[in-house]
Amino acid sequence: MEQQTIRTFQSTFLTWYDQNRRVLPWRENPQPYYVWLSEIMLQQTQVQTVLPYFERFIQTFPDLASLAAAPDDVLMKCWEGLGYYARARNLKRAAQQIMTDYNGQFPQTATALLDIIGIGPYTAGAVASIAFNEVVPAVDGNAYRVFSRIFNDQTDISQSKASQHFRTLIQPLIPKDRPGDFNQAVMDLGASVCTTKEPLCLFCPLQAFCQSYAQGTMLDLPVKKKKIKKQKVQLVAVAVRNEAGAYLLQQRPKTGLLAGLSTFPLIDQADLPEDLDLTQGVLRYFKQHYNLALQQIQLAPVKPVTHIFTHLHWTLTLVTADLSESSDLAYFSGAFKQPAEFAKLALPTLQKKLWTRLSQA
Numbered sequence: 344m345e346q347q348t349i350r351t352f353q354s355t356f357l358t359w360y361d362q363n364r365r366v367l368p369w370r371e372n373p374q375p376y377y378v379w380l381s382e383i384m385l386q387q388t389q390v391q392t393v394l395p396y397f398e399r400f401i402q403t404f405p406d407l408a409s410l411a412a413a414p415d416d417v418l419m420k421c422w423e424g425l426g427y428y429a430r431a432r433n434l435k436r437a438a439q440q441i442m443t444d445y446n447g448q449f450p451q452t453a454t455a456l457l458d459i460i461g462i463g464p465y466t467a468g469a470v471a472s473i474a475f476n477e478v479v480p481a482v483d484g485n486a487y488r489v490f491s492r493i494f495n496d497q498t499d500i501s502q503s504k505a506s507q508h509f510r511t512l513i514q515p516l517i518p519k520d521r522p523g524d525f526n527q528a529v530m531d532l533g534a535s536v537c538t539t540k541e542p543l544c545l546f547c548p549l550q551a552f553c554q555s556y557a558q559g560t561m562l563d564l565p566v567k568k569k570k571i572k573k574q575k576v577q578l579v580a581v582a583v584r585n586e587a588g589a590y591l592l593q594q595r596p597k598t599g600l601l602a603g604l605s606t607f608p609l610i611d612q613a614d615l616p617e618d619l620d621l622t623q624g625v626l627r628y629f630k631q632h633y634n635l636a637l638q639q640i641q642l643a644p645v646k647p648v649t650h651i652f653t654h655l656h657w658t659l660t661l662v663t664a665d666l667s668e669s670s671d672l673a674y675f676s677g678a679f680k681q682p683a684e685f686a687k688l689a690l691p692t693l694q695k696k697l698w699t700r701l702s703q704a
Contacts, residue, residue, distance in 0.1 A: 344516070344552075352552050353518045353525070359548035360528035363535075365390070368397060370527065375449040375474040376407055382466045383430050387653075390534070396425055407447055411438040419604065419689030426692060428602060433461030451475040464506060473523035480513040481526040482506055485533025491565035492537060495554035500565045573656040577612040579625055580648070580659045580697050583637065583666050589679035591666065592688070600652060605677065606694040609659070625662055633675045640664040645700045650693045657693075661701060 369381035384393045403421050404410040413435055422431035437460040441449060450456050456467035468481035487500045490513055498505050517525050536543045544556050555561045583591035592605040615624035622640045629635045643661040650657045
């Protein structure tokens, strides 16, 4: 774009933003801690879902120092239900890093922010521009969509070179006096007008600048190769109850899916003996792996539970069984918990689905 066109573009876009901006707590008080926290929470999560979590989180951990010192169980309980739990663990690690290496002060440039645990190019650009007024783009899915359409750009956004390509494309358009507002305008436009399947082009403030609108290619952009199909995994969730009515919860490994959280014991059906039916296979599995003898095992009279991760589609068959209180849990990484205690534990959404299904049976 020519300089005069760029100035008109900026003025038009920011006028629209001033009149239509979403009122969000981290925008009303754009201190670095709030901006950073909101951006991490918003990864893979919608704004309306994040809002109550954000408010509760800053009440519990009002600043970097309190987050750096957060007990893991309190942290995970505060994050419970947001998913992608590695984000919460990385938040604490990053807070500790900033407290130790940066004297409790956020780095103020996108380049420096990239050295902080859990911060990538988009988050670095967002924090640097919104909290510190650095003239730098924040390139996420919204930016890809908006600017691929503005320029009718055919770059495949699934390619590694796409991020740098769009940063170079966007950089000249950012106003030096309002870089944070510009990036947030992109977020709001992408969320409300320049949407994926049904863009509201007739109401778009940037219609006059949009080359894809002029050529009718909006729905073809951005270019992205087909997603890899989610791998389907069949699991068994085993609800083991003792004589006191408590249920056996297993702590997940510290790395991988649902790391460090507690669920009913989960068994991949591929790990069960092929020569036995499901329940008998579970009996043998528990004996071989945990030295635990289950009793009264049966399929729960409920539909299987489904749970979807980025590349996995889990289907969980629920099985119930009893275990006497005299059983030794020495080989089992978990403990019996009463249902009344579940609310105090950091449980993933998957476990809540399983418990809801079981308790309604």
